[in-house]
Amino acid sequence: MAVKNVNVFVSTFAGLGLPSTLVLPVPSTTSISDLRHQLDERLPATDNRLILTTVSNKELSASSTRPVSDLLSSINDDFVSLRLSVPLCGGKGGFGSQLRAAGGRMSSKKKRNQGDANNSSRNLDGRRLRTVTEAKALAEYLAIKPEMEKKEKEKRRERWEQIVELAEKREDEIKNGGKGRLDGKWVEDKEESNERTREAVLAAIKAGKYKDNLLGTSHASASSEEAVEAMSSDDEDEEGSSSKESTPPSELAKAPKDKPRTFFGFDEDDEFMSSDDDEADGKKK
Numbered sequence: 001m002a003v004k005n006v007n008v009f010v011s012t013f014a015g016l017g018l019p020s021t022l023v024l025p026v027p028s029t030t031s032i033s034d035l036r037h038q039l040d041e042r043l044p045a046t047d048n049r050l051i052l053t054t055v056s057n058k059e060l061s062a063s064s065t066r067p068v069s070d071l072l073s074s075i076n077d078d079f080v081s082l083r084l085s086v087p088l089c090g091g092k093g094g095f096g097s098q099l100r101a102a103g104g105r106m107s108s109k110k111k112r113n114q115g116d117a118n119n120s121s122r123n124l125d126g127r128r129l130r131t132v133t134e135a136k137a138l139a140e141y142l143a144i145k146p147e148m149e150k151k152e153k154e155k156r157r158e159r160w161e162q163i164v165e166l167a168e169k170r171e172d173e174i175k176n177g178g179k180g181r182l183d184g185k186w187v188e189d190k191e192e193s194n195e196r197t198r199e200a201v202l203a204a205i206k207a208g209k210y211k212d213n214l215l216g217t218s219h220a221s222a223s224s225e226e227a228v229e230a231m232s233s234d235d236e237d238e239e240g241s242s243s244k245e246s247t248p249p250s251e252l253a254k255a256p257k258d259k260p261r262t263f264f265g266f267d268e269d270d271e272f273m274s275s276d277d278d279e280a281d282g283k284k285k
Contacts, residue, residue, distance in 0.1 A: 003027050006068050007079040008035060010052070013086075017044055028069040036062045039084070053083045 008024040024038055036052060043050065052060045054071065060082070071080045119130035 003029055009079060009081045011083045026068060030068050032060050032064040032066050035068060048086050050084055051087050055081050
């Protein structure tokens with residue numbers, strides 16, 4: 001049986017300086033390692049590792065001794081398609097699980113919104129399902145509304161009763177000498193301390209020994225002094241009047257006369273000089 005030739009089509013990639021497809025006519029008994037050796041002779045020198053794969057992305061080992069005829073789809077075929085590529089690092093993976101999770105979320109959202117989408121539909125009576133649902137909810141609320149109001153009133157009444165009870169209890173404690181009653185001794189001490197404070201303040205005002213916090217100086221109170229002087233003058237007037245009434249007229253006559261009054265702006269020498277001038281004028285006349 002004669003050996004037939006097989007055309008090997010190798011798809012390349014840009015950057016190698018080669019056409020997009022290389023054609024290598026080889027006998028069908030040629031091993032894959034020999035095919036790879038012939039292909040390497042046509043490739044430019046590069047530091048990257050190149051791999052040869054089938055159309056189904058199955059890698060062909062460079063040391064494989066399998067004949068090229070094993071790569072044919074059928075016995076009648078006379079060509080094989082291969083790919084030349086550079087191996088890349090694998091990714092993290094898990095993309096499938098992410099897709100499944102996203103699909104699950106989409107399906108659950110669709111089911112959740114399915115009722116809302118059907119609310120716009122109409123029943124056999126021609127009414128929308130949304131309206132029917134709202135009417136049912138309103139009827140249920142109106143059915144339980146009286147009971148809810150009754151419970152609320154009972155709670156409010158209980159709260160008021162508690163407030164009244166606490167107020168009465170507090171009043172009874174204050175009246176009957178309970179905890180709320182004021183201590184009599186404390187009240188007496190408070191009144192006594194207030195009285196002592198009031199007396200001390202009055203004494204300080206009368207003595208004039210206090211300090212004005214606004215002016216920052218200590219001085220005698222003019223008003224207090226005036227009041228004291230007025231009181232002393234009144235006392236002296238009263239004593240004088242009483243002494244006059246009690247003493248006889250003879251003693252009143254013996255009382256010393258008032259001292260001569262002196263006027264400001266005049267001296268005694270001026271008075272003597274004026275008297276001398278008057279005498280000289282009389283002699284001349």
